Amino acid sequence: xxxxxxxxxxxxxxxxxxxxxxxxxxxxxxxxxxxxxxxxxxxxxxxxxxxxxxxxxxxxxxxxxxxxxxxxxxxxxxxxxxxxxxxxxxxxxxxxxxxxxxxxxxxxxxxxxxxxxxxxxxxxxxxxxxxxxxxxxxxxxxxxxxxxxxxxxxxxxxxxxxxxxxxxxxxxxxxxxxxxxxxxxxxxxxxxxxxxxxxxxxxxxxxxxxxxxxxxxxxxxxxxxxxxxxxxxxxxxxxxxxxxxxxxxxxxxxxxxxxxxx
Amino acid sequence: xxxxxxxxxxxxxxxxxxxxxxxxxxxxxxxxxxxxxxxxxxxxxxxxxxxxxxxxxxxxxxxxxxxxxxxxxxxxxxxxxxxxxxxxxxxxxxxxxxxxxxxxxxxxxxxxxxxxxxxxxxxxxxxxxxxxxxxxxxxxxxxxxxxxxxxxxxxxxxxxxxxxxxxxxxxxxxxxxxxxxxxxxxxxxxxxxxxxxxxxxxxxxxxxxxxxxxxxxxxxxxxxxxxxxxxxxxxxxxxxxxxxxxxxxxxxxxxxxxxxxxxxxxxxxxxxxxxxxx
Numbered sequence: 001x002x003x004x005x006x007x008x009x010x011x012x013x014x015x016x017x018x019x020x021x022x023x024x025x026x027x028x029x030x031x032x033x034x035x036x037x038x039x040x041x042x043x044x045x046x047x048x049x050x051x052x053x054x055x056x057x058x059x060x061x062x063x064x065x066x067x068x069x070x071x072x073x074x075x076x077x078x079x080x081x082x083x084x085x086x087x088x089x090x091x092x093x094x095x096x097x098x099x100x101x102x103x104x105x106x107x108x109x110x111x112x113x114x115x116x117x118x119x120x121x122x123x124x125x126x127x128x129x130x131x132x133x134x135x136x137x138x139x140x141x142x143x144x145x146x147x148x149x150x151x152x153x154x155x156x157x158x159x160x161x162x163x164x165x166x167x168x169x170x171x172x173x174x175x176x177x178x179x180x181x182x183x184x185x186x187x188x189x190x191x192x193x194x195x196x197x198x199x200x201x202x203x204x205x206x207x208x209x210x211x212x213x214x215x216x217x218x219x220x221x222x223x224x225x226x227x228x229x230x231x232x233x234x235x236x237x238x239x240x241x242x243x244x245x246x247x248x249x250x251x252x253x254x255x256x257x258x259x260x261x262x
Numbered sequence: 263x264x265x266x267x268x269x270x271x272x273x274x275x276x277x278x279x280x281x282x283x284x285x286x287x288x289x290x291x292x293x294x295x296x297x298x299x300x301x302x303x304x305x306x307x308x309x310x311x312x313x314x315x316x317x318x319x320x321x322x323x324x325x326x327x328x329x330x331x332x333x334x335x336x337x338x339x340x341x342x343x344x345x346x347x348x349x350x351x352x353x354x355x356x357x358x359x360x361x362x363x364x365x366x367x368x369x370x371x372x373x374x375x376x377x378x379x380x381x382x383x384x385x386x387x388x389x390x391x392x393x394x395x396x397x398x399x400x401x402x403x404x405x406x407x408x409x410x411x412x413x414x415x416x417x418x419x420x421x422x423x424x425x426x427x428x429x430x431x432x433x434x435x436x437x438x439x440x441x442x443x444x445x446x447x448x449x450x451x452x453x454x455x456x457x458x459x460x461x462x463x464x465x466x467x468x469x470x471x472x473x474x475x476x477x478x479x480x481x482x483x484x485x486x487x488x489x490x491x492x493x494x495x496x497x498x499x500x501x502x503x504x505x506x507x508x509x510x511x512x513x514x515x516x517x518x519x520x521x522x523x524x525x526x527x528x529x530x531x532x533x534x535x536x537x538x539x540x
Contacts, residue, residue, distance in 0.1 A: 071285035
């Protein structure tokens with residue numbers, strides 16, 4: 001293992017700084033980076049932040065679209081969890097018999113997971129909408145595939161990190177591979193699986209909000225509509241609802257994590 | 263204590279089940295989404311036409327066999343890479359400026375051995391800004407930012423940075439909270455100023471962990487560059503949106519290939535360097 005000493009760290013830092021400086025050359029700074037009237041809308045948007053539109057129909061609309069966002073996220077997440085459990089366990093290779101089939105199994109299923117999560121959920125949504133129309137399933141599948149990929153990969157890593165000894169003990173008593181999985185691997189990673197899933201659930205809510213962009217409804221869709229109408233105060237109302245939703249789920253998962261550690 | 267833990271866990275479990283059931287009921291019952299309808303004749307025809315279009319079946323100009331469009335896609339790829347690096351750079355800079363007062367052990371004075379009342383105010387303000395910035399998705403940030411800046415990679419980078427600075431800040435503040443406070447307290451009691459504490463006390467201990475998080479977020483940013491491009495923030499995403507509106511399906515395939523290559527490279531670099539940093 002390479003040791004990360006001071007010298008190497010300096011070189012690495014310098015390299016990263018140079019990389020950042022190089023990226024700044026990608027912008028055409030001479031012609032000005034703002035719109036000629038860019039300050040006006042900026043000030044208006046900022047001012048609207050403190051005066052969100054709280055009229056009744058906007059609030060009702062916001063609550064409805066929050067529920068839509070949450071429902072898509074939950075449905076997508078439940079599918080993702082099923083996908084992740086199946087493919088993740090296969091990708092961890094604990095079900096394979098020999099060393100050779102284990103490598104093949106690991107490689108191929110990890111490849112599948114990599115492909116699933118390489119494409120962003122919005123691109124998946126777009127592909128689904130283009131191929132089978134504006135159905136809620138487009139949003140749900142578009143969430144389920146990349147999240148299944150991320151969760152599955154993490155699950156596989158967790159299962160591979162389980163200490164060998166308890167599994168060896170189980171094997172010594174004559175447990176089959178499936179029994180090893182259910183009585184050895186899964187119970188020992190259950191808690192970390194739950195806490196990671198909760199963390200991802202929060203991300204899924206945010207993603208489901210931006211599914212809007214392809215026309216699938218929800219909070220993001222309303223944000224986009226209000227922005228196009230230049231109703232900045234409505235935009236902030238919807239954004240505050242999104243923030244509240246995210247904070248609620250964050251708080252729930254924090255509480256759950258704390259309890260499970262006890 | 264044990265009883266309470268049990269009830270909260272079971273409560274969460276049932277609440278989660280209820281939530282799943284309610285949302286599936288909502289999707290199937292209220293929205294009337296039929297699963298079988300997805301595979302109706304028309305949809306299958308549309309889908310097959312779409313995928314045939316993607317692979318360029320029966321088209322005259324196939325973008326991914328054309329040299330010019332490859333070189334154009336290459337410049338876009340470089341632009342996207344620049345955007346992602348700029349975004350992580352901006353968010354890292356802002357994170358470094360705010361992370362020290364945002365750590366709980368700095369705010370209550372256990373780390374620096376000096377208690378000041380305004381520390382808690384600064385702590386609260388910065389933490390609220392973190393929550394605010396990470397609760398708003400990057401696409402929404404981009405939609406707002408594009409009103410202010412000219413289209414290009416800069417607004418995209420700013421939108422990505424605005425979302426990621428909250429996440430980075432939260433993760434890195436937690437790292438500082440978990441560090442061993444004794445060497446830093448030693449520095450503080452020897453009279454080191456804030457910048458000195460940062461340079462000689464905090465940074466050396468937390469930098470490897472910070473780098474891991476920064477690289478991890480960079481990998482995520484790489485994946486989201488395409489999304490902020492959709493609203494006109496430059497790079498591959500913008501071109502993707504345009505080709506989608508013009509129905510240039512073969513170009514979409516080309517752009518998706520470039521995007522996948524970028525994401526896989528980012529994945530590889532972040533994985534390898536994580537190993538290196540450890």
